[in-house]
Amino acid sequence: MKVINVTQGYGNSSSSHKLSYALDLGGKDAGKDGVYAPFDAVITKLYQPKDTKKQATTVWLTSTKKVLSPNGYYGYLTVSITHPEEILKMKLGTKYKQGDLICYEGKTGRATGNHIHLEVAKGKKAGRQRKVSGNYSEYVILNAVKPQDYLFALDDAIIKNNTYKKNKYNFIKEKDIKYKVNSKTGLNMRKGPSTKDDIVTTLKNNDIVLKFYNKNNWGYVYHYEKMGFVSNNYLSKL
Ligand SMILES: [Zn+2]
Incomplete structure (x- = not known):
């Protein structure tokens, strides 16, 4: 409504x-x-x-x-x-x-x-x-x-x-959880909140993601049917 x-x-x-x-x-x-x-x-x-x-x-x-x-x-x-x-x-x-x-x-x-x-x-x-x-x-x-x-x-x-x-x-609102990727070299989305976890995909600079929650300094995000954790250091709020 x-x-x-x-x-x-x-x-x-x-x-x-x-x-x-x-x-x-x-x-x-x-x-x-x-x-x-x-x-x-x-x-x-x-x-x-x-x-x-x-x-x-x-x-x-x-x-x-x-x-x-x-x-x-x-x-x-x-x-x-x-x-x-x-x-x-x-x-x-x-x-x-x-x-x-x-x-x-x-x-x-x-x-x-x-x-x-x-x-x-x-x-x-x-x-x-x-x-x-x-x-x-x-x-x-x-x-x-x-x-x-x-x-x-x-x-x-x-x-x-x-x-x-x-x-x-x-x-x-969806707009409340939209973030932009800031990483010239790409940002790895991982299965878990650690660099030891497997890579799901690599996001490009300026890609838009939806972030649902944080675990330590990692955000659980969605991007084109893929979901996983990325470091919050490379995200900025839209
Ligand atoms: Zn009722």
């Missing part, structure tokens, strides 16, 4: 996301903000009940290729979006390019105001399971992971609110 406004998070006993990593995202003014494809995706599952006011309305989208995540994961992802306005118009197998408009936030499926209930899962499997704890139960996407660890915010997104009852959901 172009505005990130967490209106309900997980990890808090007073939310309705006690057993999931779901985030409720309301737009700018809880109005009609669009939801854009976070990656090239296809609709792999739909809940389209006849009575969209009483039952869950959810679309699952699975990436059509491997996706790079802010935490360095590189693999397939599935997301589910609940309460979309256009749920009854959606069709299995519809494909989207990254950035395409999928739907608008809505209030189908027992929602009090316009928002989406977002869940993210590792892998290609689209589905959900009912989790039970005492007399509380909740439907949770299969293979659930934390959304902000796996999805970037758009580079031009406005992060209006990323906290809910003291829990913070830190969305990272």
